[in-house]
Amino acid sequence: xxxxxxxxxxxxxxxxxxxxxxxxxxxxxxxxxxxxxxxxxxxxxxxxxxxxxxxxxxxxxxxxxxxxxxxxxxxxxxxxxxxxxxxxxxxxxxxxxxxxxxxxxxxxxxxxxxxxxxxxxxxxxxxxxxxxxxxxxxxxxxxxxxxxxxxxxxxxxxxxxxxxxxxxxxxxxxxxxxxxxxxxxxxxxxxxxxxxxxxxxxxxxxxxxxxxxxxxxxxxxxxxxxxxxxxxxxxxxxxxxxxxxxxxxxxxxxxxxxxxxxxxxxxxxxxxxxxxxxxxxxxxxxxxxxxxxxxxxxxxxxxxxxx
Amino acid sequence: xxxxxxxxxxxxxxxxxxxxxxxxxxxxxxxxxxxxxxxxxxxxxxxxxxxxxxxxxxxxxxxxxxxxxxxxxxxxxxxxxxxxxxxxxxxxxxxxxxxxxxxxxxxxxxxxxxxxxxxxxxxxxxxxxxxxxxxxxxxxxxxxxxxxxxxxxxxxxxxxxxxxxxxxxxxxxxxxxxxxxxxxxxxxxxxxxxxxxxxxxxxxxxxxxxxxxxxxxxxxxxxxxxxxxxxxxxxxxxxxxxxxxxxxxxxxxxxxxxxxxxxxxxxxxxxxxxxxxxxxxxxxxxxxxxxxxxxxxxxxxxxxxxx
Numbered sequence: 001x002x003x004x005x006x007x008x009x010x011x012x013x014x015x016x017x018x019x020x021x022x023x024x025x026x027x028x029x030x031x032x033x034x035x036x037x038x039x040x041x042x043x044x045x046x047x048x049x050x051x052x053x054x055x056x057x058x059x060x061x062x063x064x065x066x067x068x069x070x071x072x073x074x075x076x077x078x079x080x081x082x083x084x085x086x087x088x089x090x091x092x093x094x095x096x097x098x099x100x101x102x103x104x105x106x107x108x109x110x111x112x113x114x115x116x117x118x119x120x121x122x123x124x125x126x127x128x129x130x131x132x133x134x135x136x137x138x139x140x141x142x143x144x145x146x147x148x149x150x151x152x153x154x155x156x157x158x159x160x161x162x163x164x165x166x167x168x169x170x171x172x173x174x175x176x177x178x179x180x181x182x183x184x185x186x187x188x189x190x191x192x193x194x195x196x197x198x199x200x201x202x203x204x205x206x207x208x209x210x211x212x213x214x215x216x217x218x219x220x221x222x223x224x225x226x227x228x229x230x231x232x233x234x235x236x237x238x239x240x241x242x243x244x245x246x247x248x249x250x251x252x253x254x255x256x257x258x259x260x261x262x263x264x265x266x267x268x269x270x271x272x273x274x275x276x277x278x279x280x281x282x283x284x285x286x287x288x289x290x291x292x293x294x295x296x297x298x299x300x301x302x303x304x305x306x307x
Numbered sequence: 308x309x310x311x312x313x314x315x316x317x318x319x320x321x322x323x324x325x326x327x328x329x330x331x332x333x334x335x336x337x338x339x340x341x342x343x344x345x346x347x348x349x350x351x352x353x354x355x356x357x358x359x360x361x362x363x364x365x366x367x368x369x370x371x372x373x374x375x376x377x378x379x380x381x382x383x384x385x386x387x388x389x390x391x392x393x394x395x396x397x398x399x400x401x402x403x404x405x406x407x408x409x410x411x412x413x414x415x416x417x418x419x420x421x422x423x424x425x426x427x428x429x430x431x432x433x434x435x436x437x438x439x440x441x442x443x444x445x446x447x448x449x450x451x452x453x454x455x456x457x458x459x460x461x462x463x464x465x466x467x468x469x470x471x472x473x474x475x476x477x478x479x480x481x482x483x484x485x486x487x488x489x490x491x492x493x494x495x496x497x498x499x500x501x502x503x504x505x506x507x508x509x510x511x512x513x514x515x516x517x518x519x520x521x522x523x524x525x526x527x528x529x530x531x532x533x534x535x536x537x538x539x540x541x542x543x544x545x546x547x548x549x550x551x552x553x554x555x556x557x558x559x560x561x562x563x564x565x566x567x568x569x570x571x572x573x574x575x576x577x578x579x580x581x582x583x584x585x586x587x588x589x590x591x592x593x594x595x596x597x598x599x600x601x602x603x604x605x606x607x608x609x610x611x612x613x614x
Contacts, residue, residue, distance in 0.1 A: 025408040026408060028409055028411045029412070062376065069369065089320075100327075102335055105336070
């Protein structure tokens with residue numbers, strides 16, 4: 001089983017409107033909603049690929065109940081730990097031009113709830129072949145939460161993949177996460193530099209065992225113990241980029257547990273990520289696009305002198 | 308007890324953002340939510356005035372559960388009839404300029420659910436001194452729903468106040484609602500004319516016993532069996548006009564059950580409506596503004612020749 005952790009699980013609501021009129025009343029023609037948060041998206045992708053997966057994290061209130069009901073409907077094993085606060089919503093307002101997103105901050109988490117979560121997490125690690133730690137931290141969770149969770153995973157002999165940004169990412173590096181996957185903007189924000197190769201090397205120096213930087217439509221850059229690689233799709237794919245990073249993380253977790261070589265992992269990650277762009281909802285991917293891309297993604301070793 | 312009916316009960320969510328950026332990601336700094344829908348707002352105002360009140364209508368799903376939890380927290384008697392569909396949300400995005408509103412359409416209602424509601428409604432009429440029918444109809448509810456509910460109220464000897472627009476309003480007029488309260492835009496939309504006096508006379512001719520037109524900051528125009536009146540506040544009140552109409556309806560229901568003369572009802576309706584504008588949330592009003600206005604609202608009889 002691959003365990004995914006979503007500390008700030010969300011109910012992702014999509015509102016369709018003809019054209020969003022700011023500072024006016026907008027009638028929503030169609031509403032859809034489902035369980036979200038990056039770790040939930042990763043679990044959806046893994047499940048669609050036939051991998052056994054389980055979701056944990058924190059959820060509470062009527063919105064948390066809606067998240068759990070949707071996980072049950074999607075047959076995703078739900079080990080979310082209940083909290084008193086109400087889980088956050090995200091609202092994506094889709095009009096004929098583009099999408100406007102509203103992100104609630106998330107519920108307050110008490111220290112007792114955090115302690116209850118870490119106990120449950122340690123139990124779940126017993127059955128996990130890898131753990132994926134993804135997304136923002138809700139208020140009240142310690143700033144070094146991901147450091148603690150990486151350390152507990154490593155102590156249990158379970159490899160840990162981390163998809164976080166800012167302080168939450170930085171505070172976990174010293175514990176030696178097996179893979180961190182910032183996108184190029186997140187990497188620049190934490191390293192202060194524009195060159196992703198330099199930034200990836202800096203995160204490695206700070207403790208990450210491997211760093212995979214998502215470059216949007218340009219593919220991935222991987223800084224690993226076995227070498228440095230650039231993986232590129234043959235052409236950009238049109239669609240919704242939300243969830244593309246989660247699909248890449250799912251592929252990296254699968255490749256890690258299967259013991260695949262890095263170039264193979266990167267081909268799958270680029271193909272699955274592009275296939276996620278081709279699907280309208282985060283957590284979904286287009287299997288035909290994935291299959292078509294698997295044979296056409298290029299991976300090039302980057303010589304050390306050019307880094 | 309005054310019964311209020313909210314067939315399309317809602318969870319009203321308020322998101323604060325610094326400045327809404329369309330077609331971008333917006334971090335919400337503060338979230339609040341409460342039970343909404345026009346009939347719920349009317350019940351809140353009545354309860355704050357010390358009137359016994361009960362809420363009925365339709366609610367379902369986790370959003371319906373959140374609506375009910377909030378009614379319980381506000382000590383408002385909840386007789387909402389459960390449905391399988393999920394109640395709608397409204398999202399008000401408040402920034403430093405103004406408010407952007409997203410209105411979900413509401414859940415599908417089956418004919419069995421509608422039949423169950425009408426049975427419950429008839430039971431509740433037994434204890435009601437007046438019934439207030441407010442707001443939009445969810446999908447699946449018959450187009451003449453308000454006609455049926457007005458007829459059932461009149462058959463039970465309970466006066467009915469109706470705050471609806473479009474077809475829902477027109478389809479109820481022949482049943483003789485005691486008061487209908489369109490705003491000036493809703494009146495123009497159903498009568499096709501710009502002059503509110505002419506429009507109010509047309510609704511009376513179609514069966515409404517009294518028509519009270521809300522004119523926004525200009526007050527009210529009332530076309531009643533006892534005469535025609537214009538009621539005006541001394542000056543416009545700054546604030547949030549959402550819920551001002553509901554406060555006016557609450558005042559009209561109170562005046563009707565108390566047997567007050569029309570001019571007295573209109574003074575209270577204008578004062579309470581302006582006091583609702585002064586309060587940030589729909590369903591609330593500022594008691595100090597109400598008290599200050601009660602003595603300063605002017606009511607003038609409109610001679611028939613000028614109509």
